[in-house]
Amino acid sequence: MKRHHIISIVLIPLLATGCAMVRPVTDIAAGAGGGALASNLSHGNAGITAAGAAGGVLVSEGANYLVSKAADNAYTTGYEKGRSDAVKQQYWILVHQQQQQRTPLENVSLYAIPIPEQNIDGVILNPTTKYLRIEN
Secondary structure (H helix, E strand, O other): OHHHHHHHHHHHHHHHHHHHHHHHHHHHHHHHHHHHHHHHHHOOOHHHHHHHHHHHHHHHHHHHHHHHHHHHHHHHHHHHHHHHHHHHHHHHHHHHHHHHHHOOOOOEEEEEEEEOOEEEOOEEEOOEEEEEEEEO
16 A cells, blocks of 8 residues: 555656656656666666666666757758748749839830930040830
8 A cells, every 4th residue: 555655646746747757757767777677687786776777867868868959950950941941932022023023014115315425534435325214
């Protein structure tokens, strides 16, 4: 009866905390498993049992680190992909806007403005024609 009571005292608070306790629970489980395995293999040697428990915790922390690192990499990759997609989307919006502006309008006329040869500060500019776009 005492054992059942102790298990319920330890187990119920762990279950009530939910996902916030995943890392400590895995550390405890890996430490207990490592200690139990070391105790069985060493026939109850306390030093080896303690080393096995510590090794189990180290393995658990290493696994947690790898999972955390993979999650961070996945987040960074997704974030960069999202930014890239947003830039591509903005690019294509601008391309489509420019294509729509190029379509000829029926009510547009061009007015030719002849510009004669000019001498500005000793620089001779050749005569040319500029066009003024007029929309009716």
